[in-house]
Amino acid sequence: MAKSKRFLIGGIIILAAISYLVVGGMKEAIVYFVTPSELKAKENLSADKFLRMGGMVVKGSLKKDLQTLTYHFELTDGTTTFPVFFKGLPPDLFTEGKGAVVEGRIGKDGVFQATTIMAKHAEEYSPHADGKDAAKSFIPAKDTSTK
Amino acid sequence: MAQAAKPIRKSRGVLGALALTAIAIGLYWGLVIAPPDAYQGEVQRIMYLHLPSILTAYLSYFLVFVGSGMYLWKREKRDDILAHSAAEIGVLFTALTIIAGSIWGRPTWGVWWTWDARLTLTAILLLIYTGYLMLRSLIEDESRAASAAAVLGIIGFLDIPLIHMSVYWWRTLHQPPSILQPNKPPWENVHPSMLTALAISFAGFLLLYFYLLSLRYRLGEMREKIKARRLERGV
Numbered sequence: 001m002a003k004s005k006r007f008l009i010g011g012i013i014i015l016a017a018i019s020y021l022v023v024g025g026m027k028e029a030i031v032y033f034v035t036p037s038e039l040k041a042k043e044n045l046s047a048d049k050f051l052r053m054g055g056m057v058v059k060g061s062l063k064k065d066l067q068t069l070t071y072h073f074e075l076t077d078g079t080t081t082f083p084v085f086f087k088g089l090p091p092d093l094f095t096e097g098k099g100a101v102v103e104g105r106i107g108k109d110g111v112f113q114a115t116t117i118m119a120k121h122a123e124e125y126s127p128h129a130d131g132k133d134a135a136k137s138f139i140p141a142k143d144t145s146t147k
Numbered sequence: 148m149a150q151a152a153k154p155i156r157k158s159r160g161v162l163g164a165l166a167l168t169a170i171a172i173g174l175y176w177g178l179v180i181a182p183p184d185a186y187q188g189e190v191q192r193i194m195y196l197h198l199p200s201i202l203t204a205y206l207s208y209f210l211v212f213v214g215s216g217m218y219l220w221k222r223e224k225r226d227d228i229l230a231h232s233a234a235e236i237g238v239l240f241t242a243l244t245i246i247a248g249s250i251w252g253r254p255t256w257g258v259w260w261t262w263d264a265r266l267t268l269t270a271i272l273l274l275i276y277t278g279y280l281m282l283r284s285l286i287e288d289e290s291r292a293a294s295a296a297a298v299l300g301i302i303g304f305l306d307i308p309l310i311h312m313s314v315y316w317w318r319t320l321h322q323p324p325s326i327l328q329p330n331k332p333p334w335e336n337v338h339p340s341m342l343t344a345l346a347i348s349f350a351g352f353l354l355l356y357f358y359l360l361s362l363r364y365r366l367g368e369m370r371e372k373i374k375a376r377r378l379e380r381g382v
Contacts, residue, residue, distance in 0.1 A: 008285060011278070011285050015278065018278065021270060021271055021274070032262075032318045033318055091256060092254060092255070093257075118256045118258055118320055123325040124336045125184045125336065129186065139318055140319075
């Protein structure tokens with residue numbers, strides 16, 4: 001009896017965890033990140049709302065200061081660019097012309113203040129850097145996230 | 148009975164030896180022969196563990212699905228033993244996938260974990276089958292436990308096509324599939340030598356999987372026999 005009670009409690013905890021993940025997690029996961037266009041299109045951007053933005057790092061936009069570990073760059077979705085500021089250590093794969101997802105909030109100056117940078121890589125693996133666009137897949141072709 | 152078990156035990160031993168050999172060759176190919184990836188460097192080699200591992204887990208949950216369906220239809224104990232065994236080993240390979248993926252994600256993506264659709268649905272996959280195993284021990288009546296688990300074993304399988312499609316339907320950090328991409332063959336995504344390492348490693352994982360499954364199934368059978376004998380003696 002004690003054993004089955006223990007498992008019942010465990011079962012309820014697992015069930016609660018599953019429901020929490022499905023309801024809470026999936027809602028966030030489905031619109032995992034917004035694009036620079038979507039972010040710019042928003043009327044009143046609240047400065048304290050936690051956001052995730054994805055795009056390609058604009059070539060020539062990356063300015064880094066390795067003394068203070070500060071990074072200034074722009075993310076683009078092909079039509080709109082959005083300025084980003086980051087202080088810290090970005091992942092090794094973070095570089096110009098590649099896909100990245102940033103987490104943070106929009107500052108008063110309209111610059112995205114990133115607290116985390118994530119680098120997105122392609123599904124292609126090769127010993128040769130053949131100049132292929134490593135994250136052309138940063139948005140799926142049949143994107144249903146915002147529909 | 149002892150005579151019948153002998154050749155099975157022998158072929159199981161051969162299976163285990165083959166699994167070890169294939170995994171050893173796969174490891175050697177993946178760590179030594181295959182070139183490092185141009186962008187990711189050496190860390191990309193985690194793929195030779197991460198990918199075979201999740202494909203093996205998918206196969207395992209497919210067997211849970213088949214065993215569960217067969218059990219609900221025919222009510223034969225062996226199908227339930229198959230589903231139960233496959234669920235246990237599936238959880239093992241799912242956990243291995245998530246651990247390897249996490250170690251791969253930290254240096255490449257920059258994070259151990261993120262709540263994108265693919266990762267979230269994979270975490271749910273692990274929870275579903277952990278829940279499946281708990282459910283079995285939760286219900287005291289055995290045939291009721293088996294039936295309830297079978298229902299979960301069938302419904303739970305639906306998560307796998309969701310995981311597969313997640314990278315097409317939603318924006319994710321995880322990249323699309325390299326091997327199971329509908330309109331693009333694997334060799335266009337993965338360099339031939341890397342693909343060979345993947346194939347050998349996957350073969351090794353499959354052999355290991357069937358070795359473990361056969362052992363676990365045998366264990367299930369023996370448990371049933373002990374129970375039946377106890378019942379006979381009225382213990």
